[in-house]
Amino acid sequence: MDRTRNYLLIFAGNLVAAYYIFEEGTFAKPLMFATFMLLLIMTIDYMKSRTKYTLE
Structure with a gap:
């Protein structure tokens, strides 16, 4: 919801x-x-959430 x-x-x-x-x-x-900016932001958020970033 957030x-x-x-x-x-x-x-x-x-x-x-x-x-x-x-x-x-x-x-x-x-x-x-x-609308296109929202789709771009949602795609970037999805890509960032599915890959785990580490410093190693």
Whole structure:
């Protein structure tokens, strides 16, 4: 549940930031950008969690 909340906050933050970056007045590009960024972050988190990093 904690990861889901964090992902939701990341998505909302990316959506707001992308809305101000793309100055078109539509939600298509910001929504697509926020979705792709969320998928990228989720993929990186998954890859990091399935491999155990050690200092050896």
